[in-house]
Amino acid sequence: MPEDSNIPVPAAPESPRAAFQALAERVGVLAPGAPLSDELMKFAEGVLQLAAEGKVPRERAPR
Numbered sequence: 083m084p085e086d087s088n089i090p091v092p093a094a095p096e097s098p099r100a101a102f103q104a105l106a107e108r109v110g111v112l113a114p115g116a117p118l119s120d121e122l123m124k125f126a127e128g129v130l131q132l133a134a135e136g137k138v139p140r141e142r143a144p145r
Contacts, residue, residue, distance in 0.1 A: 085109050102126040 089108040091101060099118060106112040106122065132138045 089114065098127070099123060 086108055089104060091104045091108060102123060103112070103118045106118055106126075107114050107116075111122070112118065129138065
């Protein structure tokens with residue numbers, strides 16, 4: 083699925099899951115309206131943890 087920047091990511095979501103859901107839809111990981119699995123939720127939380135620990139570079143890797 084291609085990225086769709088028209089799918090909004092909430093500025094102040096009611097939960098981290100809502101923010102991750104919207105982002106996953108925006109970048110094409112999930113079809114709009116598809117549920118975010120527990121596995122994808124754990125992955126997103128793991129990415130946050132790695133970033134908080136400084137283990138993820140801030141620049142994007144070349145494609």
